[in-house]
Amino acid sequence: MPAYHEIxxxxxxxxxxxxxxxxxxxxDAAIAAGRFVAPFSFGRMTWIKPSFLWLMERSNWGRKSGQERTLAVRITREGWNSALSQGVLTSFHPQVHGTPNAWRTTFEGAKVHVQWDPERSLNGKKLEHRSIQVGLxxxxxxxxANEWTVELRDLTQMVGKIRRLRDEGHRDRAKQLLPPERVYNVDPLTASQLAMP
Structure with a gap:
């Protein structure tokens, strides 16, 4: 059974x-360049998520307007760990922040936001444990975009195939195509600040 807050x-x-x-x-511009370039926005927060099924729910399996293309972005663990270490939770947790005012002050000055949302099943059902998303x-x-990103892959066709298999009742075949995901451990200090066990 996955922990409630677990990457x-x-x-x-x-x-x-x-x-x-x-x-x-x-x-298209990102895939052609091998990294994020205009019209990607460098001036607004971007959210990155290691859970494939959470993103599928969010983008309605690539059918939501403006979210038709799914990209797998391989970044350095050094960059990911740096983001996590700077992360401030988007909601107040007494065991992490002490007081609401302390959290608010920290949150307002944060360069990275971290949010825990219900993980999703293949059919989009909310699960009991949470999935992390990190706002840069x-x-x-x-x-x-320029230092952490190692590789960009377009998963749009694969997303469509998994969705069709699922919708046609071939759940086992659909599951076989899902990207592998396993527990990612973080250092104790980062775990504490992100309300992880």
Whole structure:
């Protein structure tokens, strides 16, 4: 049984995969360049998520307007860990922040926001445990795009195939195509600040 707050991801010794959904213009330019370039916005917060099924629910399996294209973004673990270490939760947790005012002050000055949302099943059902999403502010987006990003892959066709298999009742075949995800451990200080066990 997964822990309530637990990071699960596809990763190796040096890199970790996060998922994002974009409109075609942004995805095409990024894939062509091998990194994020205009019209990707470097001036607003971007949210990165290591849970494939959470993003599928959010983008309605690539059917939501402006989220038709699913990208797998492989970034350095060094960058991911840096983001997590700077992360401030988007809601007050007494055991982490002490007082609401202390949380508010920290949150307002944060360059990285962290939110825990219900993980999703293949059919979109809310599960009991949570999935992490990490919001990168404009202060760190250039670093994410230019220094952390190692590889971009377009998963749009695979998303469509998994969705069709699921909708046609072939759940087992659909599950076999899902990206692998396993527990990703973080250092004790980061775990404490992100309300992880």
């Amino acid at each position: 699960r991801a596809d990763y190796d010794r040096d890199t970790i995969v996060i998922y994002q959904a974009y409109r075609a213009e942004i995805a 502010s404009r202060h760190v987006i250039a670093e994410f």
